Amino acid sequence: MRKFGFRDKLGYLFGDFGNDFFFMLVLAFLMVFYTDVLHLNPAAVGGLFVIARLWDAFADMAWGRFIDTRKTGKNGKFRPWILRMSFPLVIVGVLMFVYIPGQSEGFYLAYAYVTYIVWGTLYSTVNIPYGSMASVMTADPVERTALSSWRTVGSQLAGLIINVVGPIILFVDNKAVPSRFFMAALIFGILAIACYIACYRLTTERIVVDETAKPKAQKGATIKGLVKNKPLIWFLSGSLIFMVNLMLIGAVNVYLFKDYFGTATALSLVGLIQSGAVFIMAPFIQKLVKKFGKKEVVSVSVLVAGLVYLALYLLPDLNATQFISLLAIAMLGYGTFNLVIWAFVTDIIDYHEYLTGLREDGTIYAIYSMARKIGQAVAGGVGAAAIAAVGYNSTLEVQTAETLSGIHMVGTLIPALIFLAVFIIITFLYPLNKKRTEKLAADLAEKRKGSGSAA
Secondary structure, three states: OOOOOHHHHHHHHHHHHHHHHHHHHHHHHHHHHHHHOOOOOHHHHHHHHHHHHHHHHHHHHHHHHHHHOOOOEOOEOOHHHHHHHHHHHHHHHHHOOOOOOOOOHHHHHHHHHHHHHHHHHHHHHHHHHHHHHHHHHOOOHHHHHHHHHHHHHHHHHHHHHHHHHHHHHHEEOOEEOHHHHHHHHHHHHHHHHHHHHHHHHHOOOOOOOOHHHOOOOOHHHHHHHHHHOHHHHHHHHHHHHHHHHHHHHHHHHHHHHHHHOOOOOHHHHHHHHHHHHHHHHHHHHHHHHHHHOHHHHHHHHHHHHHHHHHHHHHOOOOOHHHHHHHHHHHHHHHHHHHHHHHHHHHHHHHHHHHHHOOOOHHHHHHHHHHHHHHHHHHHHHHHHHHHHHOOOOOOOOOOOHHHHHHHHHHHHHHHHHHHHHHHHHHHHHOOOOHHHHHHHHHHHHHHHHHHOOOO
8 A cells, every 4th residue: 555645635635625616605605696596585594504504513423423334445434435425415516506587485495495405414425524534544643734734725725716716707797697606506516526536536545443442432421521621612612603703704795795895706806815814824823833822823813803803894984995905904813713723623632631531533523513513504594694684685786775884784893793702712711821732732641651552
């Protein structure tokens, strides 16, 4: 079997590249497809998003359990599922953006429910084995970190393409065109399939776990440790509302630029800057964290993002260019949190081991994954409800002044308040600062040495 190397990292990049072609398309533009093409009520769309995301949270856990019970074949345990489930996933994804003219609102709502929920379920069947595969591609922690980094690059590249090219394809004269949504879904679907095939062909599973040798789960000790794990509790709280905020921003930005500023194509520039902010910060993150600590770096970055959004709210007369120029600073702030977020999870896993003596990476990651899905559910509902609450009417050529003012408030003041709330949680409630994190690592090393277990 060939050694782990560049081919594996490139293949793993293609996996999230393929995932996010559709995930980002759905995240950024499905709501406007529902409201402006199917003319569904934003509140009804919000209800759909909430129900679907909550279902997805349990679908993730159910599919993860199913995958764990499968035996490893000649092509691995996870790779075959990525390949075989990617085709139905993409087909249903394209069907989500089909417009059948002349139907009733009830038909469109039912069609949206069926296609969106089925797509979300199928997404779990590809994403869960993809995320799990890193643990069997290599046992080396450094190489696993490299896989995580390359995955992030793949995700950012897909986001860059969707956010920059998407508005150019989807809108003509600032209006959503049904046929263009289908064309975009078809193009990105074909690209996604190509990426999944590349992921399958370029990666190799090297580690086969002997399930019979694993100790029985100690549920009582696990639950007790989770309840006492304050870093887990506060990080989940902070990251949950942080995710709600990012998805709220993504949903509302379409209406903010399309209606308030009157230029949907400016979303391409916003998408370019958002991805650029991550690429700019990535080379500096390791040095900043090493010098100041994860908690300290994130606290400052989230505070900056909150203050910038507050300034944007207090300056309602900015034009689109001026708005985006200030927004770029906020993107540098919350982009930093996104780059460091998985490192927080690693510390929390260590803390759980320190409390309980149990190394339960999968349990902690599953809890975090479920929290992310709940955050997505809340964000989908909040974004749609907020747009409905300010009086958005898709049948109007131009929204009322009150609605435009409300869209500006939802797109600036609410994100500001949420970022500031995350700052308070991370700064004053999350306990693992740089000093305590370093002491935790040292204490855990001693504890492992004393028990004779491998670090």
